[in-house]
Amino acid sequence: MNINEIISILSYPFMSRALIVGILVSLCASLLGVILVLKRYSLIGHGLADVGFASLSLAMAIGVSPIYISAPIVIFTSFIIMYVSQSKKINGDVAIGVFSTASLAFGVIITSLSNGLNMDVYSYMFGSILAMNKSDVTMSIVLSIVVITLFVVFYNRLFIVTEDENFAKASGINLTFYQFLISFLTALTVVIGMRMMGTLLISSLIIFPAVIAKKFAMSFKSLVILSAIVSIFCFIVGILVSFIFNLPTGAGIVLVNIITMFISSLINIIANKLGSYRN
Numbered sequence: 001m002n003i004n005e006i007i008s009i010l011s012y013p014f015m016s017r018a019l020i021v022g023i024l025v026s027l028c029a030s031l032l033g034v035i036l037v038l039k040r041y042s043l044i045g046h047g048l049a050d051v052g053f054a055s056l057s058l059a060m061a062i063g064v065s066p067i068y069i070s071a072p073i074v075i076f077t078s079f080i081i082m083y084v085s086q087s088k089k090i091n092g093d094v095a096i097g098v099f100s101t102a103s104l105a106f107g108v109i110i111t112s113l114s115n116g117l118n119m120d121v122y123s124y125m126f127g128s129i130l131a132m133n134k135s136d137v138t139m140s141i142v143l144s145i146v147v148i149t150l151f152v153v154f155y156n157r158l159f160i161v162t163e164d165e166n167f168a169k170a171s172g173i174n175l176t177f178y179q180f181l182i183s184f185l186t187a188l189t190v191v192i193g194m195r196m197m198g199t200l201l202i203s204s205l206i207i208f209p210a211v212i213a214k215k216f217a218m219s220f221k222s223l224v225i226l227s228a229i230v231s232i233f234c235f236i237v238g239i240l241v242s243f244i245f246n247l248p249t250g251a252g253i254v255l256v257n258i259i260t261m262f263i264s265s266l267i268n269i270i271a272n273k274l275g276s277y278r279n
Contacts, residue, residue: 237256
C-alpha cells in the first residue's frame with residue numbers, strides 16, 4: 001500500500017471521525033496507563049470496561065444513547081471500587097473482580113431479555129468505527145479534553161502520588177482526593193474508548209503503551225511522552241490494519257500493540273546483551 005492509498009482511506013468521513021476520537025482516546029489512555037501500570041491498578045480498566053458493557057446493555061434496552069448512561073454508572077462504580085480498596089477490608093483486585101463478573105452477568109441478562117446480541121451490542125463489545133456518529137464524536141472530544149486538562153493541571157501531584165505515597169503524605173498531599181481523581185479519569189477514558197475499542201478491549205489501550213514505553217523510558221516524564229507516542233502510533237497503524245483486512249477496530253489496534261510489544265521486548269533484550277558485553 002502506497003501513501004496515496006493511505007490518504008484515500010483516511011479521507012472517508014467515518015475515518016476522519018475515527019481518527020479524531022481515536023487519537024484523543026489513545027492520548028487519554030496512555031496518560032492514565034502510566035499511572036495505573038506504575039501503581040499496579042491496571043486491572044481497574046478491565047473491571048470498569050465490564051461495567052460499561054452492563055450500562056450500555058441497559059441503555060440499549062431502554063432506548064437511550066449509551067454514552068449518557070454509561071458515563072455516570074462507570075464513574076460511580078469507579079468511586080465504589082476505589083472506596084472499597086482504600087478501606088483495606090477487601091483487596092482491590094477482589095473488588096474489581098466482583099464488580100467485573102457481576103457487571104458481565106448483569107449485561108448478558110439484560111441483553112438476552114431485550115433484543116439479544118444484535119450488531120449494536122456487538123460493536124460496543126469489540127469496537128466499530130462505522131457505528132460512530134456526530135454525537136459520539138462531540139461527546140468523546142469533550143470528555144477527552146476534560147481528562148487531558150485535569151491530567152496536565154494536576155500533573156505534579158499525580159507524579160508524586162504515583163512515585164512515592166509516603167512522601168506525598170509527608171508533603172501534605174491529600175492522597176484520597178488524588179486516588180479518586182485517578183479513578184475518575186480512568187472511568188472517563190473507558191467511557192470514551194468503548195465505542196472505538198469495544199468494552200472487551202479498551203483496557204488493552206490503557207496497559208500496552210505504558211508497558212512498552214516502560215522498557216525504554218528513564219524518567220516519569222519520558223515515560224508519559226513515550227507512552228503517548230506509542231499509543232497514537234499503534235492506533236493509527238491498527239485502524240488501517242482493521243480497515244484493510246476488515247477486522248473489528250479494537251482487535252486490529254490490539255494486534256498492532258502486541259506486535260509492537262514483542263518487537264520492543266526483542267530490542268530491549270538485544271540492547272541489554274550488547275551493554276553487558278561492552279561492560
